[in-house]
Amino acid sequence: MTNFISVTNMTKTYGAGENAVTANKDISFDIQKGELTIILGASGAGKSTLLNILGGMDQLTAGQVVVNGTDLGQLDNRALTTYRRQQIGFVFQFYNLVPNLTALENVELASEIVNDALDPQKVLTEVGLGSRSQNFPAQLSGGEQQRVAIARAMAKNPDLLLADEPTGALDYHTGKSILQLFQDFVRQSGKNVIIVTHNSMIRPMADHVIEIFDGQVKTDTRNDQPTPVADLEW
């Protein structure tokens, strides 16, 4: 099996001179096709930085990052946008829905711009919001809003789904059901999902756990028998 993602000696430095902050130092790892990957680490460790680089939202400083055959270091801004557009779905801690659009329209916002988009209504039904598609974000709970955000990311039919602390603002049960969505997505579509979290209790659900400490990879472990989310406790 070839590597879906391969990160080699990647370094990301913000700023220059005295104020320079190196958020990622010489990071290397591989991710295989169809994996549910968890990037774990304390606050400030450099997880978001790494995820943003994988998602084509930021330029790396040194090293090489290849995703699905695309060498991200070689892309200019426009090409990075195209990469995001065609291949990436992104979910944030804060849902970032457009308040003035209904749930369905928020999903359509994403599906509109790609060619092989999934049917927005169907995706909403898949995340369990089939009946709420005409509601505005303000009429939905936090968990429901996050579901819409996930539906929006999935509707683009991306090769890679990235989630940065997707349960950070949610309670235990709601968080769990959100994680369930990601696991189901990987199993059903055979696509890749990377979840960034500081909560080590959820690591059993992943196929692959990369632990980041102070901008560097601390451990890189694979898990042949991931636990179903329903069985997780924390």
Add this chain to the structure above:
Amino acid sequence: MKTLNKNIRREFSHSLPRFLSVTALLTLGVFVLIGLNVTGSNMRQTAEARYHQENLADAQVTTPLNLNQGDRRTITNLKHVAKAEFGNSTDVLLKNSNHALRIESLPQTISKTTLVSGKQPQNAGEIVLNNRLKGQYQIGDQIHLATAKTAGTYNLKQKTYRISGFVKSTEFIKTDNIGNTSAGSGQLYGFGFVKAGAFKANTQNLARLTFNNVSGQAYSAEYEDQITKNVDALQPVLNRRNHQRIQALNKTLTTQITTGTADVQAGRQQVQTAQGQLDTLKQQLGSQGAPAQLAQLNAQQAQIDGQRTQLNRAQTQIDTAKATKGQLADVNLLIQSRNDFNDGYNQFGEDSQRIDALGKSFPILFFLIAILVSFTTMQRMVEEKRIEMGTLRALGYTKGEVMREVLLYSAGTAVLGTVFGSGLGLVLLPKVIFQAYAANFDFTQVQLAWHPWLIVLSLVIALASTALAAWLAARAALKEITAQLMLPKPPSSGSRIFLERIGFIWHHLSFSKKVTARNLFRYKSRMFMTIVGIAGATAILITGFGIRDSLNGIIDHQFKEIVHYDAIAVYNNKATDTQVKRVTDFITNDPHVKKDATAAFSQVYTTNGNTKENIQVLVPKNTATLKNYIELQDSKTNAKLSLNSQGAIISEKLAKTHHVQKGDYLTVHLADGTTRRVKIKAITKMYVGHYLYMNASYYQQVFHQAPSYNAQLITLTSHGQAQVNQFAADFSRLNASVQVVQAAESKRTVTKILSNLNNLVIVIILSASLLSFVVLYTLTNVNVSERMRELSTLKVLGFYPKEVLMYIYRETNILTGVGIATGLAAGWGFHAYIMSVLPPENTMTAPGVTWANLLISIILTILFSLIVMFMMNRKIQSVDMLEALKSVD
């Protein structure tokens, strides 16, 4: 506290563009408000200073006959006259030219002149000329004068004067069109003053008066009302005196004529008898008479011939006396207020009031937009600051301390805006506007003044539209409990819009159109502001450009559609037969005259407040051919009109100002103030000037005398100014000529107004452009700032830069479009209003706005929105999407 101040400082620099754009808006509003409202008043102040310094006469008494002792006594004793100074005035020609000069005796106390260079005349051989002639003459030069009429009377003692200096006078404040004259081309070329002794004895024909019961500045209602009252009260007194002196003159002339005629008749008899005797003698003597006898006979014959010549001369004198007697009815003794005897005074006042009129309308629109936009912007700012304010409250800061930031920020824009706006409005605008007037009036610089009340008013309005807005919003926010304040304001719940209920349309909209539609209605207040702002600015642009079009349009319409003559040549048809014949011969023989028609021409006036509106009365001898010179057509239906005995046809604006209609009566005044009622048979289209047209029989009914055919309507072979002037100059040399009324005169008046308003119009257009730009920038900036998060989300989703821009700009473009469309309608109305107050009292407003104007205004507005779009695009594209999405807010 220190940290709080630091925070405030940071806020200022952080949102500098917003701070500056609101400041700019208020600056513009204050600038236009103050500038347009002080300039008129500054101009009047400037004029008043000169009037005061030169002690400009409150009124003048003039008469075509010289003033005798009795006249002078009557004038000096007129009620409320503080002082009367008598003087001479005569219009002459510069020798060998068509240039007319008005020469007056140098006034000593009233309407004094201001010496610009050289000296006042020191002896009867010296003259001072008006300053504008400095280029043509130098001090020490000789100036040669000639009578205006070929064989006219000459009131000065000498024909050559030495120039001793150059002066200015507030009786002649216009720099061209100094005044009308019956000499030369009809326009004064210049004026000069000589010592009273330079005039022949008993030629005083002018009295300058000051009153002891007037107060207030020139042009103030207080002053003008009192003057009008005085003049109205005194004219009848002068009429009585005039009647007396005419009767006396009439008596003298009658005696002269009777005795003269008798003498001449007796003389002729004697001469005839003598000639008969002489002839008999000659016959008796035959040809063989002694040489001595023959010589005696010849001497006798010569004596008889001499007597004949004398008799003929006496007869001419009798004829002249008869003519003079015939003209006595036209002699008057008129008192005129400044507005009437001093054309420049009147026009300067009207020009300044024209700016006042603009000052009452334009700033309202400017400020309204500035207020609306500042108000929303400030309220939005406070809403953005909810969390920060909540945090500060939670930390224990008082409400006042928490509010300080937004209050300082908003009051800062108000104070800065007022300071900049007042500075520009008090100094720059009056100077710029006045520059145009300085070219046409004899004032070099406008006097600036403080006008503190306007500054205070501006500050109050500015504070109300910023600090008050911020305070209201902050107070409302702080009323909520602190805990709530810390949470982001619940997302303004999206809502269904009306369009969605019309499923038929909604389902056919593309996704992006749906989003646009929803966003449009989500931000209703901003939608409203944008439309109002753009509409207002577009309307101002249209009006600004339209002023020029419309004033030019007036001239176009007048001369293309209505007036086809070049001049009305007025002459004295009661002069001696030979003189009258010379006039008619001249017109018949002048090769430049293409066609002419006889008419009776006179002037009456109506009153409109303190100003007299002159009306030209025209009675064509042949009513059928009138249409070749003036096309009379119904003002509403354009139907051709013809004259009959049922009433007069009056011009449109005259009917309008006096609110009279077909079938009504209009009251007019003769020069001596007596009134006549004229029945209106029809109202004719006319853009410039007040006119009364009637046929002979209706004239007879109104004026109780047959029309006196004293004028020829003249159409020349070519209509250029030079040719009309040449005709006027040639005609004016004739003894019986009175005046040449040039049709182009009205053209010049309107053109002058236009050129005087030029700078003002430019300022208005530039300000409107800036306004439109700042409004677009401010509102779009608020829009973009508020929706950064949304835009970042789009970027993360993979929207390309252009798609991100269009996501916002589809709305902005629609709003701009609607704003422009609304602005076209508003501009149409606003322009119509401005054009109803701007043209002179006797001028109609030419209808409509031109397509070119609309196009330019639209293109400019679109151009501004494009520039703003480029600026906003940079802002949108440079935003860090990750930064924006990180935080809660």
